[in-house]
Amino acid sequence: MTPRREGIGSSASSATAVPVANREAVGTDGPAVLPSDGVVRPQSGNTSDQDGSFLISQAGTQSTPDDSWTSSDEKDGGGKTREDEQTEEGKGIRGRDLARTDTNRSIAETLSLPREILFVFVICLAQLFTRMGWYSIWTTVCGLAVYSNHILFIFARVLQGIGPAIILPNGLAILGVTYAPGRRKEMVFAIFGAMAPTGSVIGSLFAAILALAWWPWAFWVFGIVLAATVVLGYYVIPSASNRHHVRPQGLKETLQELDIVGTLLGVGGLVLVNFAWNQAPVVGWAQPYVYVLLIVGLLLLVGFFVFELKFAQHPLIPFNALSYDVSFVLAAIACGWSCFGIWFFYSWEFLLVLRKIPPLLATAMFAPTVLSGILAALFTGYTLHRLRPPIVMTMALVFFTTGITILATCPVEQVYWGQFFVSGIIMPWGMDMSFPAGTLILSDAVPRKHQGIAASLVNTVVNYSISLGLGFAGTVETQVNKGGETPADILKGYRGAYYMGIGLASLGVIVCIAFVAKSSNRKGATNRGAP
Secondary structure: OOOOOOOOOHHHHHOOOOOOOOHHHOOOOOOEEOOOOOOOEEOOOOOOOOOOOOOEOOOOOEOOHHHOOOOHHHHHHHOOOHHHHHHHHOOOOOHHHHOOHHHHHHHHHHHHHHHHHHHHHHHHHHHHOOOOOHHHHHHHHHHHHHHOOHHHHHHHHHHHOHHHHHHHHHHHHHHHHHOOOOHHHHHHHHHHHHHHHHHHHHHHHHHHHHHOOOOHHHHHHHHHHHHHHHHHHHHHOOOOOOOOOOOOOHHHHHHHHHOHHHHHHHHHHHHHHHHHHHHHHHHOOOOHHHHHHHHHHHHHHHHHHHHHHHOOOOOOOOHHHOOOHHHHHHHHHHHHHHHHHHHHHHHHHHHHHHOOOOHHHHHHHOOHHHHHHHHHHHHHHHHOOOOOHHHHHHHHHHHHHHHHHHHHOOOOOOOOOOHHHHHHHHHHHHHHHHHHHHHHHHHHHOOHHHHHHHHHHHHHHHHHHHHHHHHHHHHHHHHHOHHHOOHHHHHHHHHHHHHHHHHHHHHHHHHHHHHHHHHHHHHHHHHHHOO
16 A cells, blocks of 8 residues: 655645645545544545545654555454554544544634634733734644644644734734824725735645645744744834823732623633534534533623623723724624635635645635735725725625625536636635725724724624634535535535525625615715704
8 A cells, every 4th residue: 555645635724724625525445434542544444545645643754655554454353553553652643634624624713713702802911911922832833733642733723823813903903003094004904904815825835835745844834934023023013002001000900901701701602602603513503512502602792792881890892982883894894704714715625625636736726816915905005095995895795795606606627717716816805805994994983092902803803704604604514415425415515605605795795785875874964964
């Protein structure tokens, strides 16, 4: 047996949230099962590994062809195998262990979940304690998990996700207080939004290349780059501290300003709701603990709003500083970016699973999104002062709806330059028009001292909606794909997920139209009342 070792798979995607092909569903050696020892083995006796999966031994190196896989016949007749001895000494992480659609979604969400639920809390924490390098440290630990097991890997991914929770809202807060409302601020926010598709493609490219050598290098190199950025940022990033902010004295005042009770209620509710929706596609809604956790999470969120509105001395969200229009903006962003999360995840699944394209080539197929995203950002920065932000938001949701609709009807055998290419050109316009417009609306709606909170709200909604939207889509997928036993069933499940994204984006269009109508009526009433 001589398995191919392409060095690609879920490991490369872990650093960039790029999904991995569910190759068991379409492979040649039968579906894989996960026994109690955590090692995935083919159910059939065929020991050839034709799906490009790879093995990472506990020693931290790829195994030799002689001990990659051991068939059930060999184990029964030969007693304890070399693989058993390795398992007893220490379980390594196998690339194939992660090459499952439900596992891919869960691992991708271990980065997104802590980031989305900690945005609001961390912006308050960052105002009190400044720490650098967290993102770099835990990214490196993700790679070092190859010498341990998947538990350390998932734990490191969770802590890694706190890094963006610190970086993104504080970065937006610095931009918000540095630039006064006007064209320069609009252009800067638009350029910031363009970094999403650019960073995604660049990260995917280097992760796929480094994984050809060994997948931990994708994390280690990323950690080194982050460490260098920390040093550079220390000298070049301007200080935007609030001079009027008085630091709390003592532990009691610190805990009051951090709003621990509100944090526990909000974070607990968001975690449970998100977990329930994303666990349901894996185990099914028939499991009682899934909907019990969902109900408890919703109750915690209700308690969060009650506490923040009535009892919190230093609320995490300054509701009194937010206008009624903010709810329209956040609702539209949630609908659009949940659609984007579905499009992004299932686009990779579509290429890797159904079209069986290598990840490096698949990354190249996403390259046009970089140029499209930059053009969209420049267009947005140029037109935001000419068109009202609600109009820009409506255009963004139309782009979201159009882009995912085109891909939802794309045939598997169609050439790349058909619908997939067109969809990849359109979707960045939704991203890079909605994010700057939404951020500017909230940034201009709150005073200087709340710039960080406004930025964290937008980021919270963006990231939470991406993860929650995947939960919705995953539920639809598992309900219509008949177990994903054949490529046709897999395609049916993917299309069901896409249709869910179309529905969410369409809802966002309706919200935006209502927002525009409300704004127009209010402006008309103001003009009529003017002398």
